Each structure stands twice: as C-alpha cells, then as structure tokens.
Amino acid sequence: MLIYERNSLVDEIVDLTVEYGKERSALLPILQTLQLRHKCISDFAQQEVARQLSIHPVEVYSVISFYTFLHPESQGRNIVRLCQTISCDLAGKCYLVKAIERELGIKFGQTTKDKRIKLEFTNCLGMCDQGPAMVINERVFTKVTPERAVAILNEVK
Amino acid sequence: METMQIEKTSRKGIVLFSEYVAGSAIRKAVKIGREEVLFELRDSKLKGRGGAGFPTSTKWMITAAASAPKKYIVCNADEGEPGTFKDRVLMMEHPEIVFDGMVIAGYTIGAKTGILYLRGEYYYMLEFLENHLSGMREKNLLGKNIIAKEGFDFDIQIRLGSGAYVCGEETALIESLEGHRGEPRNRPPYPVNTGFMGCPTVVNNVETLASVPHIIMKSGKWFSEYGTDKSTGSKLFSVSGDCENPGVYELPWGMTITEVLDIVGAKNTKAVQVGGASGICLSHAQFNRKLSYEDASTGGSIIVFNESRDILHILQNFMEFFVEESCGQCTPCRIGNVKLLEGVKKLRNGNYTFAEIRNLRELGQTMQVASKCGLGQSSPNAFLSILDNFSAEVFQYTSSDKHNGVNNE
Ligand SMILES: Cc1cc2nc3c(=O)[nH]c(=O)nc-3n(C[C@H](O)[C@H](O)[C@H](O)COP(=O)(O)O)c2cc1C
Ligand code: SF4
Ligand code: FES
Numbered sequence: 001m002l003i004y005e006r007n008s009l010v011d012e013i014v015d016l017t018v019e020y021g022k023e024r025s026a027l028l029p030i031l032q033t034l035q036l037r038h039k040c041i042s043d044f045a046q047q048e049v050a051r052q053l054s055i056h057p058v059e060v061y062s063v064i065s066f067y068t069f070l071h072p073e074s075q076g077r078n079i080v081r082l083c084q085t086i087s088c089d090l091a092g093k094c095y096l097v098k099a100i101e102r103e104l105g106i107k108f109g110q111t112t113k114d115k116r117i118k119l120e121f122t123n124c125l126g127m128c129d130q131g132p133a134m135v136i137n138e139r140v141f142t143k144v145t146p147e148r149a150v151a152i153l154n155e156v157k
Numbered sequence: 158m159e160t161m162q163i164e165k166t167s168r169k170g171i172v173l174f175s176e177y178v179a180g181s182a183i184r185k186a187v188k189i190g191r192e193e194v195l196f197e198l199r200d201s202k203l204k205g206r207g208g209a210g211f212p213t214s215t216k217w218m219i220t221a222a223a224s225a226p227k228k229y230i231v232c233n234a235d236e237g238e239p240g241t242f243k244d245r246v247l248m249m250e251h252p253e254i255v256f257d258g259m260v261i262a263g264y265t266i267g268a269k270t271g272i273l274y275l276r277g278e279y280y281y282m283l284e285f286l287e288n289h290l291s292g293m294r295e296k297n298l299l300g301k302n303i304i305a306k307e308g309f310d311f312d313i314q315i316r317l318g319s320g321a322y323v324c325g326e327e328t329a330l331i332e333s334l335e336g337h338r339g340e341p342r343n344r345p346p347y348p349v350n351t352g353f354m355g356c357p358t359v360v361n362n363v364e365t366l367a368s369v370p371h372i373i374m375k376s377g378k379w380f381s382e383y384g385t386d387k388s389t390g391s392k393l394f395s396v397s398g399d400c401e402n403p404g405v406y407e408l409p410w411g412m413t414i415t416e417v418l419d420i421v422g423a424k425n426t427k428a429v430q431v432g433g434a435s436g437i438c439l440s441h442a443q444f445n446r447k448l449s450y451e452d453a454s455t456g457g458s459i460i461v462f463n464e465s466r467d468i469l470h471i472l473q474n475f476m477e478f479f480v481e482e483s484c485g486q487c488t489p490c491r492i493g494n495v496k497l498l499e500g501v502k503k504l505r506n507g508n509y510t511f512a513e514i515r516n517l518r519e520l521g522q523t524m525q526v527a528s529k530c531g532l533g534q535s536s537p538n539a540f541l542s543i544l545d546n547f548s549a550e551v552f553q554y555t556s557s558d559k560h561n562g563v564n565n566e
Contacts, residue, residue, distance in 0.1 A: 069277050
C-alpha cells in the first residue's frame with residue numbers, strides 16, 4: 001500500500017469516527033461503511049480502526065470474522081449471493097446454479113479470474129414469495145430465471 | 158436493470174392493514190397518558206410477534222417502572238427466519254405505523270432513543286426509511302418536544318446487521334449494536350433490566366410495534382375481540398412454497414391450516430412447515446390444527462410443500478441452514494446440528510440403523526433443553542417433527558428406489 005493511500009485511509013477513518021463516534025458501538029457502522037466503499041477491510045484498516053477506537057486489533061478482526069458480509073480481503077468487485085434456502089430451492093434455485101456456473105466457468109464459492117464476480121450462496125433474503133431471489137452487491141433481484149440471471153451477470157462490470 | 162417487483166397493492170386488512178392516519182396515535186397516546194397506554198396494551202393482550210410470544214404490556218411495564226437515566230426501544234427488523242417476509246412488507250408499505258409504534262413505546266417507557274436494527278439484506282430499504290424519518294422530524298413527530306409536548310424528546314436511528322441470522326435473537330442483537338460479535342448472552346438478566354449499554358431496553362418485533370398504534374386508536378378491547386382467547390388480534394402470515402398466491406396475508410389468529418391453504422390456493426399439499434426452519438412440519442392429519450400461540454405457533458412463516466416434494470430433501474435444507482447459522486458458542490447447538498445433518502444424509506441414502514436414529518432423537522431433545530439460546534433450542538424441531546409425522550416416507554426411502562418399500566437386492 002502506498003503511503004498516500006494509507007494517509008487517505010487514516011483520514012477516512014477519522015471522518016467516520018466523527019460521524020459515528022469513538023465508542024465501541026460505533027465499530028460495526030464504521031466497518032460496514034469501509035466494506036461498502038473498499039469491498040474489504042484490509043489489515044491496515046483494521047489496525048487503524050482499532051487504534052482510533054482504542055481497542056485491540058484482534059477485537060476488530062474477531063468481529064469481522066463473525067459477520068458474513070464483512071471481509072478482510074476483497075472477494076471480487078461484485079458479490080453475487082443466491083438464496084439457497086427452502087422456498088427459493090422449491091422455486092428452482094438449482095437451475096440457476098447450473099446456468100450461472102456454466103456461463104461463468106466457476107463454481108459457487110469461487111471468484112472469476114478477472115475478479116469481476118464472486119459467487120456465493122446465502123440464506124433466506126426475505127423474498128420467499130418471489131423466489132428464486134439473488135442479491136448483487138446491495139441490489140435484490142427476484143423471480144430470476146436462468147436466462148435472466150445470466151443476462152444480469154453479463155451486465156455487471 | 159429491473160430488480161424486483163415493488164408491492165403496489167394497497168392491502169386491506171382487519172387490524173394492521175386497516176385505515177391509519179400517520180401521527181394520530183402519537184397524539185392520542187400523549188393525550189391519554191402513559192398509564193392509560195399501558196392499560197390499553199394490557200387489555201389488548203398483545204403478544205410479541207417475533208416468535209417467542211411474550212406479553213408486550215409486561216415488557217413495557219417493567220421497563221417503564223425501571224428508574225434509569227437512559228432507556229432504549231429497539232425494533233427488531235432482522236427478519237431472518239426462512240419463509241418470513243412480513244416485516245419487509247410492513248416497513249415498505251406502512252413505515253408510518255411501525256415508526257409511530259416506536260415513538261409511542263418511547264413515550265410510554267421513557268426512552269429518548271429508538272433503534273431500528275435492520276438486517277443487512279434489507280440495505281435497499283435504508284434510504285426509503287431514512288427519508289420517512291426525515292419527514293417525521295419535519296412534522297415534529299420526532300425530535301425535541303414532539304407534538305409541542307414539553308419534554309417529550311425522542312428520535313430514531315437505523316443500524317444495519319451484516320448477515321447473521323442469530324443476531325435476531327434479542328441479546329445477540331444487543332451485542333451486535335454494542336459493536337461485538339453477535340453471540341447470545343445468558344438470560345437472565347433480560348434486556349428489560351440490562352439491555353443496550355446496560356440500560357433497560359425493550360426489544361420488539363416490527364409487527365408487534367405496528368400493532369400498537371391501532372390499539373391506541375381503537376382500544377385494547379377492540380383488538381382482543383379478534384383471534385382466540387390466548388392469541389388475540391390478527392397476524393401477518395408470510396406464505397411461500399407450493400401455492401398459487403404466495404405473499405403476506407393478514408388473518409385473525411385461530412384459523413386452521415386447511416383454511417389458510419384454501420385462501421392461498423394450495424393444491425395437493427403434502428406438508429406444511431409452520432414457523433420457518435425452527436418450526437414444525439405438519440402432515441395431512443394435522444391440517445385441522447389452529448394457528449395460534451397455544452396450538453401451532455409461528456412468527457409468521459408458513460411454507461407449503463406439495464406431493465411432489467421429497468421430505469428429506471427439505472429437512473436437509475433446514476439442517477444445513479442451522480449448521481451455517483449456529484454461532485458456535487455452546488456445544489449442544491454447534492455439534493448437535495452437525496450430527497443431525499449427518500443423520501439426515503444417512504436417512505437419505507438408506508444407510509442408517511434404528512439405534513442411530515434413536516440416539517439422534519435423544520440428541521435433538523437434549524438440544525431443546527441444553528442449548529443456550531432459541532436457535533439451538535428450536536433447531537431440532539423440524540427433524541423431530543418430520544420423523545414423527547412422515548415416518549412412512551422417511552424410513553422407506555432409498556435414493557435409487559424411492560417409495561416402493563420393496564426389498565430389491
Ligand atoms: C435465533 C433467533 C432468531 C430470532 N430472529 C428474530 C427476528 O428476526 N425478528 C424478531 O422480531 N425476533 C427474532 N427473534 C426473537 C427475539 O429474540 C425476541 O424474542 C423478539 O425480538 C422480541 O420481540 P417481540 O416480543 O415483539 O416478539 C429471534 C430469536 C432467536 C432465538
Ligand atoms: S444455541 Fe447455538 S446460536 Fe445459540 S448460543 Fe448456542 S451455539 Fe450460539
Ligand atoms: S427462501 Fe429465498 S428469500 Fe426466503
């Protein structure tokens with residue numbers, strides 16, 4: 001990481017502590033914002049957050065490791081999460097899995113070589129009446145057919 | 158890119174989807190005063206809609222009576238139970254009822270801060286909900302001296318989850334709000350005594366809070382006349398699976414499964430999962446059971462399976478869910494769910510002994526009593542009820558030779 005990148009990350013975290021406070025309860029909102037902006041919370045970011053909130057870096061890491069949506073390393077530019085829970089399963093999730101894996105040439109759990117897409121399963125998204133449901137980054141797609149799934153993924157940059 | 162269908166239907170219903178003018182219940186609550194609010198709530202016999210069914214008035218009374226410098230009201234919008242999506246519909250279609258309910262709770266228990274804990278999967282709602290809160294601040298329904306009442310200060314902030322089902326458990330939710338791993342605490346102490354930041358805290362489900370404004374406007378007695386004696390009022394049911402019209406339905410408590418199946422257009426139904434993955438699976442013989450706290454209880458999730466479905470495939474899906482979502486803090490749940498999942502796989506390929514199955518049943522019962530939180534206490538429910546209610550299918554199954562029960566060596 002270049003020095004100026006580090007400095008700008010430090011500044012960014014300072015701004016976040018101004019917005020959310022320096023209490024321990026500010027930890028998750030800060031980590032969530034970093035994750036959203038940078039697609040991960042790097043070692044350096046973890047240490048800096050820990051320093052500014054006056055907690056041990058291990059505490060920060062332990063929180064990150066608990067929550068599915070927080071990652072210490074970038075998983076890919078876009079994270080695709082397909083609901084694997086029962087209602088979406090009944091609605092034909094397995095056909096989506098086959099179509100998507102065929103099209104991208106990777107399995108669920110893997111990232112494309114160009115880091116464009118990471119495929120993941122997720123549990124119930126609260127869209128069970130409109131399954132199969134899928135989330136790309138923060139956007140939800142419902143009643144997805146195999147054909148549409150592939151079309152949507154091809155549009156993702 | 159078209160994303161999802163936004164519900165545009167204006168639903169009509171007996172309680173939650175009945176007419177309501179934003180802000181009106183806040184005004185009325187302040188007019189009648191704190192005690193009267195608590196009395197109406199008591200008369201309504203409203204119980205928590207998040208699953209556990211604890212009387213809401215009791216929670217509020219304990220917190221209202223506590224003398225503490227700070228108190229909190231937390232709205233639990235973590236909605237992670239498979240097959241549940243009624244809170245999503247409430248928040249998207251009627252945020253005014255949910256937030257007014259929080260303001261009334263704040264007024265009644267004496268909290269100045271309300272927190273909506275929104276699951277990370279619902280991030281797309283954030284802007285919409287924040288805009289609604291800004292609108293309330295402009296109308297003086299939030300902020301300082303609400304509706305010009307001296308000293309009535311209350312505001313609501315929204316906090317996000319990050320993809321952990323267990324954070325819906327109220328003490329795990331509080332841990333998460335405090336910036337920790339979402340691991341459930343030992344109870345007692347309960348949040349009403351020692352909650353967020355050690356302060357008395359009411360944690361209520363979205364639907365529970367949304368019931369309150371209607372109770373205030375139309376009286377607790379009116380509310381209690383719907384439903385059954387022990388399960389009063391109406392409930393939002395999230396119906397999904399094999400039926401013509403999946404979606405959210407507002408129905409009075411006490412309807413039978415058969416009646417609900419009729420309403421949602423379900424045909425050739427083999428099984429109904431009541432209460433999500435942590436609920437129970439009922440077969441034909443039990444479709445006359447009533448949806449209520451005293452009989453077939455649910456936080457709202459109803460999943461319908463028709464004759465073409467493989468019951469062990471369904472069970473495996475549920476057990477995989479719990480293996481993933483267990484926080485791992487206590488042994489019965491961490492190891493138990495893995496063992497039950499292994500058992501389901503053995504059942505699926507016919508590679509089991511009845512002695513093993515007996516052990517797994519006992520394990521399930523142990524988990525129900527020995528797990529630390531509701532996740533591990535309820536995760537064996539599906540396993541045990543499917544073994545009981547679908548024994549014919551479960552024990553005749555082999556992957557190559559489904560259902561015929563003939564020895565074909
Ligand atoms: C594993 C687990 C997950 C839960 N998830 C939720 C949830 O998503 N939403 C909810 O309102 N309650 C959930 N609960 C129940 C809460 O712990 C708590 O009882 C509820 O929020 C209280 O609100 P109520 O009295 O209004 O129902 C969950 C409980 C457990 C054990
Ligand atoms: S029962 Fe399961 S989820 Fe609950 S505390 Fe124990 S391990 Fe964690
Ligand atoms: S089961 Fe897929 S959204 Fe609920």
